[in-house]
Amino acid sequence: MDRDAFAQSLQDLRADRTHGAAELAGRAMDVLEESARGAAVTDGAALKRELDWRAGALAEARPGMMPLANLTRRFRADLDALDPADPGSLRRDAAAAARRLRDVARTAAEQAADNAAAAISAGSTLLLHSESSTVRRVLHRLVGHDVRAIVTESRPRDEGRSVAARLAAWGFAVDLVPDAAVGLMADRADLALVGADTLLPDGGVVNKAGTFPLALACRAAGVPFCVVSKSFKQRPGDMPPPDNEADDPGLLHPPAGVTGVNWLFDTTPARLVAWWYDEHGAHRGPAAP
């Protein structure tokens, strides 16, 4: 992958507002694998510097997405330990490191999904918000279990609509509702299930805007609000809180003289979480019934 193709990949990552953090972190590892194989640098030390720079640029493209930060940090550590003397071996080993990290992340996502799916009874109604590849894995495991889904639109990119279409194609009974309807719908659900872009050290959940009001509505209705994600979305305690990211305010079609304000994430405090599911198991939260 040459510099132009990398710049395009970086731009795509920055502009992608519909995929969750786990999905995009996996794609970043694909980009690093292809970079290791095809970056137009012949000297080993220069290749190390180039890959290290690219990994840093990928992480900085989406500061709110913890798996991206964690996977690229691990990649840079692996890269740092590689010998630059033989550029051919360096390319192979760096590509293998990226591939391995992607696979470890995918395996962790599969295990987290196993743990969440195991906790959901047949016949349950799930309240869902926004897109998460890990939640998608959970739902895939529940096919044929008579599960019903209530899916929010997830304005302003409306990714809830494609989530709803996919679940309907998988045979689920699916209701699509406005984001504003979470207060009405929470008590019709048995649980809410969301992914996470970042898990804060105290268990707080940074996720698509609307997750926090959903969790508040669940608390008011006595419905468990549950989070499924890989543990490496956990932000280290010594890392400053992530900046929020603004999406395109033009999506709100603000009239003349009005400012569109379109933040991507909100933060749900740990006190509202009933259960966290990750690759290690199910962790009881303060809001567990």
Added chain:
Amino acid sequence: MDRDAFAQSLQDLRADRTHGAAELAGRAMDVLEESARGAAVTDGAALKRELDWRAGALAEARPGMMPLANLTRRFRADLDALDPADPGSLRRDAAAAARRLRDVARTAAEQAADNAAAAISAGSTLLLHSESSTVRRVLHRLVGHDVRAIVTESRPRDEGRSVAARLAAWGFAVDLVPDAAVGLMADRADLALVGADTLLPDGGVVNKAGTFPLALACRAAGVPFCVVSKSFKQRPGDMPPPDNEADDPGLLHPPAGVTGVNWLFDTTPARLVAWWYDEHGAHRGPAAP
């Protein structure tokens, strides 16, 4: 107003999903005034029956809107006391009754708006959801007071966009945000202000879906959630709770195999209300700071 024109007015009232209850109750009184003047009935007793039937039909068109029920109930009581012997006097007196009720309602709305506006400091930031003619009156009184507004889109009819445009034209600084952003925006506001379609006997507030999550977000952020409405939106304690009304699910553009669910109203419990403002004054709620 003949039966065809009345049927059209009834249809318009039923289909109107962008105006608040006070506005539509006022329009219903206009319809009854015109009906009294122009219904094609010559016999006084038959005219009384016709007007009584029309008032009932108007109330039933929007069961979630309390002012409509209350004004039409008062109109029917006034009508019942009128002498049908002279059809000309009956027409004049019934038309006057409708006009008087509309004016009483408007005066109450003005007084409620006075009471709310008096409580809002210059320089405040207000969080607003959906359309309310009473909230509009409050904002009109705050022109030139350096007030900032954060306005939700209010999907799926997006009436927040026209509210935002009006406020910008009046000189307010206005941010337009997705409905899902209430969790993020509440702590940037000094108070939230909404109207009501119905006030429940215990102080609960039936209003456009999204009001309840907004109130929950305000409570979590320690921001006062305030309601302004005429007192005759109060539902009598012996009246069963109103049915919810469904808006067109097609507005959600549900994909194939997905059910759009689009309820108009949610109910915010009284415990989340900081202040109710009505024509009699300001009433402190359980969530007042």
